Amino acid sequence: MPKDEASRIIEIYQILRDTQPTFEETDDEWMTHGLSETPFKHLVSSALSTVTTTRRTVKACDALYAEVSSFDDIRKMPEEKLIELIKPVAHYNRKAKTLRKMCNMIIEDFGNTIPETKEELLRLPGIGQKCANLMLNYKHDKPVVAVDTHVHRVINRLGIVQAKTHEKSAEKLNDVTPAEFKKHAHEWLIAVGMNICKPRNPRCTECPVSTYCDYCRDRAA
Numbered sequence: 001m002p003k004d005e006a007s008r009i010i011e012i013y014q015i016l017r018d019t020q021p022t023f024e025e026t027d028d029e030w031m032t033h034g035l036s037e038t039p040f041k042h043l044v045s046s047a048l049s050t051v052t053t054t055r056r057t058v059k060a061c062d063a064l065y066a067e068v069s070s071f072d073d074i075r076k077m078p079e080e081k082l083i084e085l086i087k088p089v090a091h092y093n094r095k096a097k098t099l100r101k102m103c104n105m106i107i108e109d110f111g112n113t114i115p116e117t118k119e120e121l122l123r124l125p126g127i128g129q130k131c132a133n134l135m136l137n138y139k140h141d142k143p144v145v146a147v148d149t150h151v152h153r154v155i156n157r158l159g160i161v162q163a164k165t166h167e168k169s170a171e172k173l174n175d176v177t178p179a180e181f182k183k184h185a186h187e188w189l190i191a192v193g194m195n196i197c198k199p200r201n202p203r204c205t206e207c208p209v210s211t212y213c214d215y216c217r218d219r220a221a
Helices: 003-019 039-049 054-065 071-076 079-085 092-109 129-139 149-158 166-176 179-195 214-220
Strands: none
Touching (some): 003 166, 039 054, 054 079, 071 092, 079 092, 129 179, 149 166, 149 179, 149 214
16 A cells, blocks of 8 residues: 555544544443443344344344343244344344354354354354454454445545445455554444435535545535
8 A cells, every 4th residue: 555545544544533432432322222232242233233223223132132141042032032022123034034043053163152253253144244343343352344334435435445345345444444443443434424424415514534535525526
């Protein structure tokens, strides 16, 4: 990576660090509802959250965790009951089947212990790159930047990466992100994506890194 580009990326992260909150500094529902308080809850919550709003994820997880506290509890639960509990999330029928398969694999193949490598996490049914990276970053103390829809949009508009898929964006973003910023980069970028850099009508004049943004510059031209 050219020195000028490396410096630009560092400056972007420095500004985001100084202007955007971490999850712990907000009333983030994942934190207030305890969806990440244990590795078990974090993994299950992440698996249920795909293509689902935070509000619906929280509702489903609150109902589920009132009934279960382990992978074995989920594995033994009748599928019909599991479906009923997680109905607020998208694709609840498919996710119920996938969740049971994931719990069974963790128990049978990994000795009831959540895998600690990305390769092994990706073997789990229902776990993609975002969920795997979130698990590594927040529960296995292996700093890595997870990419969701918001982060993908922000980093491509900024020109930090140029990629069509979340997977490619995550790969490239982690290659160019300095280690000192990886722990909280997801949180800063998602804050910008949710509140400022919206899919339609982004609020470029409110963005703290607009002067670094390819999209903003092209928009103004």
